[in-house]
Amino acid sequence: MAIISCAFEPFSGLAVLRWLVDTILQQRNMTNNNKYTIIGAGLSGLVTAYQLFKAGEKDFIILEARDRIGGRIYSSNGIDLGATWLQYFHRDLNNLLKELGLQKFEQFRKGTSTLVYDERAIPHNFEINTQEPAAHRVEGGTSALIEALAAPFQDKIFLNTQVQHISDNGQQVLVGSNNGQFSAKKVVVTLPPKLAKQLQYEPPLPDALYQAMSGTHTWMGNAIKVGIEFNSSFWKTQGHSGTLIGQVGPIKELYDHTNADNTRFALMGFVNENLRKLQPSDRKEYLFNGIENVLGKEVRNYTNYQEKDWAQDLYTSTATQESNYQHPNYGNPIFQALQMNGKLLFSGTETAANYGGYMEGAVSSGLQTARRLQQKEWNR
């Protein structure tokens, strides 16, 4: 009996099921066993992937928690609800735009601008010195940069894949997510440090690194942005630049957001964070009252209104995110240290030594990470 039972066991229902599961797992492991796994399809992760791809490397994947790429770069209906401006001295970003054949154009700032310094006083009007170098915008919105970068390797991006843990098994790094397990020789984490800290690491990372992660502010993680579209740029007809700076009141900053072709007309800016606690309809009303006080009733004739509160977005912000509009010092050198015996490294704008927080920081950290991955001594 025992012999028969042994002989037939491989064909029992349970054994077949086990064999099937093992085969599927083996196949999954094989397909998902990559040289490089990049966690996060924001600007930094995509720049690293783009550089690898350009150098002829095809053995990489990118895991992204959201159902879209771009991270803190997000243009919706022609409005940059995430990053917008770059400066002429943002060298790596300017070079990248050039390489990808993308155009930039000056932020519109001609005419009267307004400062609201006391809600009971008449706002102060002023002119921006147009001799000073202007900030620039990207034609087609900053998402055009994201789309251009990712175009050659769309098939390597896994969306809706939220990474939860990262462990070192000696040979490889195993990356666990809600969408299965992945393994790679080298893993790059590009999450804002506060989010990177929430992942589980086995073995655990050094205490000093966890401390640096929790102490690093996520740039703009607390911002609320609005975009309001119109049939015309009526403010320009009034001789107004569209720029409104609020030291008090519902608006913190508002700017003209007309597109480069002058075919779509909009205002875009930052809302006072105190309005977060209001109901959306009350917030909107308070906001429109504030703009109407400066630009008049025509502001009510909008064709589209959008707002995005980044503090509510769990793939950027955390519950402990405090407000901060002073640019912090980024680029703590501890983020440059290799972890898990050289198999894990950290990247992303908050890790950049120069222009951390900005798109420039994300691009330079993405470039630096690609260079490090390709270094021979690190790539044994």
Ligand SMILES: Cc1cc2nc3c(=O)[nH]c(=O)nc-3n(C[C@H](O)[C@H](O)[C@H](O)COP(=O)(O)OP(=O)(O)OC[C@H]3O[C@@H](n4cnc5c(N)ncnc54)[C@H](O)[C@@H]3O)c2cc1C
């Ligand atoms: C409202 C706002 C306005 C801004 N304005 C400007 C500006 O005008 N000029 C400027 O230069 N910069 C600006 N910035 C900053 C700029 O957007 C960032 O510097 C840049 O986009 C950061 O890129 P990153 O790749 O380092 O990080 P991120 O864009 O944050 O990318 C990280 C990625 O990781 C993903 N992720 C998170 N958790 C997980 C997980 N567990 N598993 C898998 N994936 C995960 C995220 O979804 C995201 O795609 C602004 C940002 C915001 C929010």
